[in-house]
Amino acid sequence: MVYSNCPTLNWSSDRPVFAIIGGGIAGVVQAIYLAERYPWLEIHIFERKKEILTATSSMNPGRPTFGFHYRCLETAIFCQDNTVKFTNFLERIGCPSIFAKAPQDGVYVLMKGAAHILDNFVNPVFTPDEVEPVFDQIKEHAVRKYSNDNNFKKHFGSPDQICRKLEESEYKRFLDPGLRSEVGACYETAEKTFDTVGICSFLREYVKKIPNIKIRTEAKVTLLEGIPLPKVTHYRITWGGTRTNKPRCEIAQFLTLACWERVGFFRQQLGKPEPHPTYNRLKMLAILKTEVAADRVDTIRPIFAASGPFGMISPQSCVEKPDGGMVCRIACTLAIRTNVMNVPDNKTLPIDYDNMLEGTISAKAKIEMASPILEGAKKLFSCLSDAKLAEVRFGTVRVPFGTSGNLDLHDPASEHHGRNYPGCCNLGDRVFVNEAMKMIYSAYNAEKILDWTETELENYLIYG
Incomplete structure (x- = not known):
């Protein structure tokens, strides 16, 4: 050698x-x-x-997840336990800003029909009937493991209240009218958005x-x-x-x-x-800025349209205005545009991948690439009607190890659904x-x- x-x-x-x-x-x-x-x-x-x-690390939207968007119970519980473990670690070392200073309590949207986004009809990967039974088991695990855990209650509330099914009258304020007819169920969860920047x-x-x-x-x-x-x-x-x-x-x-x-x-x-x-996946994160009127501030939440569109918003910060409204910065992803490309991890990165990762592409090119994320997300979330694209970030995430080699998020056999x-x-x-x-x-x-x-x-x- x-x-x-x-x-x-x-x-x-x-x-x-x-x-x-x-x-x-x-x-x-x-x-x-x-x-x-x-x-x-x-x-x-x-x-x-x-x-x-x-x-x-700086482009992580900060969604902690108790595992509510996974059909696999083992994966869901693993997410829940590690959300608690990571939160406790940050508290132990004295981190003063664990969660974003923005409205919390997440909303999971489970689709029963196709979502029309950017001229595509995106079908749900799993039906609500397949996913909802797991929610009860996720809650049961929390009750068994954390009922006597004061740190859990401090950060996330009572374990038996970590999720609640919403009525249509409650969730329709969050979602664009064009999406509602294809919604199978919505759940409010006790999850919060981490303050990634902090x-x-x-x-x-x-x-x-x-x-x-x-x-x-x-x-x-x-x-x-x-x-x-x-x-x-x-x-x-x-x-x-x-x-x-x-x-x-x-x-x-x-x-x-x-x-x-x-x-x-x-x-x-x-x-x-x-x-x-295994593969490197280049991902693109859109940071949005929007003003929300006082009578609509409850529509700003961490929201994840699961089991199909895979669109997500995570409020990063909110500043209250004198009239009761808010100016918000929101991290936004939309799978069909956020996932830019996959590259085998043992190969040299293509020049386009490397340029985006290193931030050497032009501001105009970034805006052109990320604009469809905002356009598509507006078809999901009503609170984004007046949102503007403020910043674009790129980063690598890893496609999970395994033997299937299936990289498609919208295929039920993909390892993403049992991660x-x-x-x-x-x-x-x-x-x-x-x-x-x-x-x-x-x-x-x-x-x-x-x-x-x-x-x-x-x-x-x-x-x-």
């Missing part, structure tokens, strides 16, 4: 180094867990952007204060190499920065891939390929993957990798 010819830098030579490639929510939360358990461990975060928590801002400053966490920004990792030593393998990390073309290197004994769109590529470099094909894989795995030789398929999985993944690290660390200290 030919190793990189570049100077090797280490902050410390007398302590093992745990390198985390990717400074998003998953990587940062993992770093915090590791630093708390092992204050003597050197933890190094490598982030390609100028600042951590500014890439895909959470990222807090974590950004919090992690910088931890002495044994070092952060390298503008560090785009290009090569990972295993260096076989007599007893254990070490890892050479090669990266380049925006200020210099000269490559630099770092040696680490432990390694986590927390960088989504490069995981498959790096796994190949390390000789640990994924046995089943309980959290996006973390142990590849052996002290190499881990931490993708956090959902933001709420971050704390769960950190705990799993912490357990694996404990075992690996014992072996390393004996044989390393």
Whole structure:
């Protein structure tokens, strides 16, 4: 094997180094867990952007989910438990802005017929009859597990009240008249919208204060190499920065891939390929701005048109006007336009993908791409009648691991409808993957990798 010819830098030579490639929510939360358990461990975060928590993490709309839009009960319960776990983690470390300062209590719209959006008729994936029975089981799980949990009640209310079926007279205010005839059921839930901007801002400053966490920004990792030593393998990390073309290197004994769109590529470099094909999905998030009259403020909610159109709005912030109305910023997605393209994760990203991800396309091009999201969403949600497109963001999410290879959201066999894989795995030789398929999985993944690290660390200290 030919190793990189570049100077090797280490902050410390007398302590093992745990390198985390990717400074998003998953990587940062993992770093915090590791630093708390092992204050003597050197933890190094490598982030390609100028600042951590500014890439895909910054475009997360913040919908926590108790799992109400999944037909698979196992997935729904997994979502519920990890929403609670992630919320408790943020509270434990003192995050002051866990939830958005905007109207809460989500609304799930279950379709019985096709929705007409952007000249397409989008059929429901599952009927309300298939989904609604799961709602009762989701509630039953919450009652069994959280009835005596004061933190749950503090954040989400009583477990036996986490969902309520709405009458048509209640939900018709939320929805465009053209959609109502195809609605099978609407439920109000106790879910809230996370304050993604506030959470990222807090974590950004919090992690910088931890002495044994070092952060390298503008560090785009290009090569990972295993260096076989007599007893254990070490890892050479090669990266380049925006200020210099000269490559630099770092040696680490432990390694986590927390960088989504490069995981498959790096796994190949390390000789640990994924046995089943996985994909990077480029997603586009539209940030809308709208003014809502005082008599319509109750129409601003986290709303998800599930089981078909897959359209979602998540209020990010609302400022009250003197007349009782509100000026709102809302994150908006619409599956048929939000999901831009899929690329195998072990291939070089196409130039169009990379340009959108890096934000190098023009403002005009962004507006042209995102305008259909707003146009289509207006066919779903009545509160968006006067909304304007304020900002467009791009980021990568991972299509779940598995053997089906089915990427179509609107196919019932798609793994999206039974997604309980959290996006973390142990590849052996002290190499881990931490993708956090959902933001709420971050704390769960950190705990799993912490357990694996404990075992690996014992072996390393004996044989390393």
